[in-house]
Every structure is written in structure tokens, then in C-alpha cells.
Amino acid sequence: MSDTERRSHFIDLSPFRESPAFTRMWIGSTLAGLGGQLTIVAIMLQMYHLTGSTFAVAMIAVAGLVPMVVAGIYGGMLADAFDRRAVALIAATITFGSTALLAGLTWAQLETVWWLYALSVVNSSANSIVMATRQAIVPRLLPRRLLPAASALGGITVGIMVMAGPALAGVLVALTGYAWTYTLDVVLMLSLFLGLWTLPKLRPEGETVRPGIESLRDGWRFLRRASNIRLQFILDIIAMTFGQPLALFPAIGAVLLGGGPITTGVLTASVAVGAFGSSLFSGRVGAVRHQGLGIERAILVYGASIVALGLVLGAAALGWFAPAGVDAQTPNLVLIVLACLVLAVSGASDNVSSIFRNTMVQAAVPDAIRGRLQGVFIVVVAGGPRLGALYAGTLATLTALWFPPLLGGFVIVGLVASLVRLSPRFRAYDAENPVP
Template identity: 35%
Template sequence: MRRVSRRALAVLPDLTPLRTLRDFRLLWFQGLVTSFGSSMTMVALPLQIKELTGSPFAVGAMGGVELVPLIVFGLYGGALADAVDRRRVILFSEAGLGVLAVALLANSLLPRPALWPLYVVAAGVSALSGLQQPALGSLIARIVPHDRLTAASALNFMRGQLAAVVGPSLAGVVVTYVGLPVAYTVTVVGFLLTVPMCLRLAPAPPLRETSRPSLRSVVEGARYAWSKPVLLGTYAMDVAAMFFAYPVTLFPFLADELGAKWALGLMYGAIPFGSMLVTGTSGWAARSRRHGRMVAIGAGSWGLAMAAAGLMSNVWLVLVCLAVAGGGDMVSGLARHTIWDQTVPDELRGRLAGIEVLSYSCGPQLGQVRAGTTAGITGTRPAIWGGGFACVLS
């Protein structure tokens, strides 16, 4: 029995950061609530665009609208996180995201909801997320001891996956049977809870005097990243995997083709469910030392499973393939974040976190544009399986 218990503990996630670190605990629960609300919107927003336009290209264009603000504010947010109190950046961007959620709710309550506010809000969310994510990422590396960073990354991933499984699955039911306004209301309520959590974080000013956010400071961070082949490799593999094999924007059309509109929320939830299975057994990750190999194997598995999802005609097999893809992506993600957190000096963490935001966010945004454009030419399922095979080849 003792041997079995030890083996079980060896694979279960390490909860030490949650138990012992107050600020990490606050950020974890703040992220859980925010991720849950955002997951509801992730289903509602593209579905609303689909209902208003009926066009795969219009849905995919949302990724293009989000891309430029993400690049500009992600880089600026990284420089800002190194120059000012990181808590302040997190707090003000969280409040701004709440205001944008109110705008989505207000538009959905109109007799004839307008299309253009959806793109404006999508761009605004992208900009504020670009500002916030570098501060969040660089703060984690400061408040968590070096030897607990992999455990903290696993817990953060598990938090996001839990919300991403429950949120979209519930959102699929809500938008189908209750309506889009209810989904947006859940998002607004979430921000009413998370802003006070951000207020309780301890101040996190720069550890040493740094220059004001500027193009020069951004370039300094980019030069450091360029000088580290291991960082460049992780960025390149992540962007390639997401650009070629991120067809999430096509899920409403795939559900229609498979005659399974009821499965839309499950499709959105299957990928994070597969990721959650990996983080739920992530005790092994803290002992792994071959992080580069993990990144490559995980990215290749993501592409193969996504290609299989595009080829399947049975909705349950599609869901299984999407879950397998999510597991592969999580293996890659755990390794990437461990490499990032353990190799970047604190005075550059914000700027490098901004580059990381571009790495793991620009790929999906470009992937949405690729998927929507390709689907308009070849059809939904070829756009999915073709992208999966292209990911493996890349």
C-alpha cells in the first residue's frame, strides 16, 4: 500500500505553491475565475459573429483583428512590467477587461446587435491581455521559488484547463437554450470578483532602477531572446503548431457538418480536457530534464491528433482526437514555460514575458485567420486535417 501511495504521489501535481504562497494563491484563484468567464465568451463571441454573418471568413477575421493590438501591447506590456509595479498593471488591465465585457453584454441586449462592436471589443481584449500577461508571467517567477516553478506552471495550466473545460461546455448549453446575454453576464460577474483579488496582491515594484518603457528597452529584450537559441526554438515550434493546427474558430461549422450542434461546447472543452489530464498527472514533469525534446514531441502530437480530428466523421471520435491534441499541447507547454522561467534574469522577465505572449498568442490568432480563409476555399474539414499535417511537417 505504501508503494502504491508513493507512486500515486509521484504523478499527482505538486500543491506546495498553492499551500504556502499567499500571492500565488490569489493569482491562481483570480486566474480561475477570469479563465472561466473568458471561456464562456470564447464560445459566445464567434458564435454571435456566425449568427450575424454566416461566414467562416468573418469568424476567422476576428483573429486578424486581435493580432496587431496583441503584438503592439504585448511588447509594450513587457517593457512596462519591468519598469513599474507589476500589481498595478495587472489591476488596471483586469478592470479594463471587465468594462469590455459590459460592452459585449450591452450589445447583445440590443434588438438588433451590431457586428462592428464585436470586432472592436475583440481588439480591445487583445490589447489589454497583451498588457497584462507579461506582468502576470514575470510576477510568478518572482513570488515562486526556483525549484517550484515547474509545479507552479502545472498548477496554472490546470487552473486554465479546468475553466476551459467547464466554461465552454456550459457555454454551449447556455447560448443554445438560454441565450448569448447570459454567457456575457457570467463574464461580467467574474470580473466583479477578480478585481478585488488583484487589489489584495502585494506591491511588486522593480527590484532595481530601470529605464522607462521605450522601443530601446523592447529591443534590449529582443536581443537577449535572439542570443538564446533554446528560447528561439521554443518560440518557433509553438508559433508553427498554432498557425497550422489551431482550427478552433471552425468548431461552429464543424458541429453543423457533423449534425451535432449540441456538441459545440464539448468541442471547445475537449482540448483543455486533454490538457487537464496531463497536468493532473504532472508530477513526472518536475523530474524531467529533457525539456527541448518534450516541446518537440508535444507539438508533433498536437498536429497529428488535429489532423485525425479533421478526418473523422463520428463526433465522439472527433472529441477524442481533440482531447489527445490538448494533451500533446500541454506536454509542450509545460516544457516551454520551465525553459522560460529558469533561464531569464528578473530585470528582463517582463520584456521576455511580452515576447512569450506573442509566441503563444500570435500563433492562435494567425491560425484562426488561416483556418477561416482555408475553410472558405476548401471546406471546413480539409482546413482542419490539412493544417494538422502541415503542423507535423513544419
């Protein structure tokens, strides 16, 4: 195989070579995202430690859903009206402050269930504005031909965040406690400011609309006409609502697979291993023209992998490979490995879908409205898992830990196949002629 062919299979690093500003922002976002994952997992573990309730863990995500939706949409309006660099910096400052307060309260042993809920809401809301604004900035730093490569590099970021972050969080919580884990996030988050501060001023191109009702209406009118963008939002909501078992992981590690916090971290990291691997070998993704069809196939694989996870957890509930039972010191290693494998497949397929979806939004949406659509995109990406936490936590409380992923995977496959079949325009979407 020639060098050219070999390179074509691996991730395209051209965005780094062509845009130093993009490179700095990517490094800052990656390090800050790694720290953010430490806090997310530590809060889940701390909530479970304080309450012993899977439902309470799920409610961390649910409690922040409405504030995050409002913040994402309003943040998108801000990004379409003002300097996007300034908007991202202000939101990042709020995220930094809420994490620092969480660390301080934990060091002082003043943390409570309600403090965990409140600071999680503030953190996720501000971070949704940072993410929406940052994604709206990317097409201004790179040519359209490199947007799929930039999205794949975003998959590397997610892979590093979720692969290293949860595993590290589980080890840190087990060995040092919650306060040190939150403190490390505070330190890593400083890199985010470097990546944003060094950007040039980036005001939206074209006619701007001040944040408010008219700006919201303008965005809604565009979305009503943009059937391809609208359908990809719907497909992702379906996948994340019925196929996101993250809120179950603490209980799975405690009572079903054993291993405690370390198992929780390893399961979460497995998703990221798949995302990282699919991005690492994403060199030919940029050549895919029918990105709508690519989204459909990726989500169908995702749904099938979630069904497989439900079957693995069902086997654990029946005592397979651990007839004497499990606990924090006695994990069911065979089924943990199988669970990690199917979760890696889910992470890979979700990442491929995300590359195509993000590229569609960045390429097909005009710059003057891109902030608002990126705000909706972030709400969908971050809000879907929160609905998934409610679905998984509630159903697991009423039935069993293995049932939500088993049912949810079948729901994903059925709904996605049906909706895309009814939308031939989405299947025919051509990246060479992006039509929203």
C-alpha cells in the same frame, strides 16, 4: 504502490502550500478565465448567427492580432519598468469595462458585427497585458524548483476554463441567449481583482529601462542571444498556426457533425479535458531535465492528433455513420466522439509543451527582462491561434472544412522535426542549469 509513489504521479500542489499570494492569484485567474471563455465562444456563435460565415468568425481573431501584439510587447515593457501589480490591475480594469459594455449593448439589442469586432480587440489586447504581467510575477512568489508545478497548475486553469467555459457557453446561448452569457463573465471577472489586489508591490529586480524604443531594443538583443527561448517561440507559432481549428468549430457543428452550438462547445471542451488530464497527472514533469526534447515530442504528438482530426472530419464529409445527413437536432454521435478523443490528445500534448515552455521562460530569463519576454511569450501563445484562425478559415472557405487540419498536422510534424534536428543545443537544454 506507496503513498509517495502515488503522489509523484499526481499534480504537485506545493505552490499552494508555500505561497498564499500565488494561491489567491491562481483562484482569481481561474474564475476570470472561465468567464472569459464564455465570452469568446459566445462572440464566435453570435458572429456566425449574424453573418453565417466561417470567414467572419475567423476574422474575430485576425482583427485583434496586431493590437494584441502591440499590447503584449508594450505591456511587457511596462511590467519591466513599473510595479507589476499596478500594471496588471489597470489592464484588468480595461478588460472588465469592455466585457461590461458588450453585455450592455446586447441587452439593449444594439450589438452589431463591428461592435463585436471592436470589443473583441479591446478585450484581447488588455487581457494579453494581464497574462504577461501575471506570468512575470509568478517567479517572484515561488522558488525555481516549483515553477514546473506552477505551470502545471496553469494547465489546470486552462483545463477548467476551456473544458467548462465553451460547454457552458453553448448551453447558455442555446437556452438563455447571448446577453446572460456576457453578464456571467462580468460577474466572474470580479474575482480577478481580488487575486491581484492582495498581491504586494512587485517592482522589477535589477536595472530597469523605461518603456520605449530602447527598452524594445534591449529585449530584442537578449532574444537574439537566447537561442533556446527563440526556438521554442518558433515551434509554438508553427503548431498554433497550422494546428488550431477552433474557428471552424461553429461550422463543423452546424453543417458537418451536426448538433449546432452544443457540439461547438463540446469540441472546444474536449481540448481542455486533455489539458486538464495531463496537468492532473503531471507530478513527475518537474523531474524532467531535458525540457527542449520534451517540447519537441509533445508538439509532434500534437501534430499527429490534428491529422487524425482532419481524417475524422473527412469521414463526416463522406457521410459515414450519418447517411441521412445531420442538423442541429440530429448530430453524428459516432464521429463527434472520435473528434473529441483526438482533440483531447491535442489538448494534453499542447499542455505538456506549454508547461515546459513556460518553465523555460520563467527560469532562464532574468527578472529585469522577464516582463518583455513574457510579453513576447503571450503574443506567441495568443497570436499563433489567431494566425491559425486565418489559415483555417481561409483554407476552409477555398476547399473544405476537413482539409485545413489534415494538411496542417502534416506541416507541423515536418517543420518541428526538421528545426529541432538542426538545433542540438535545444535538445540538450538542462533544467538544472537553465540557459536561455
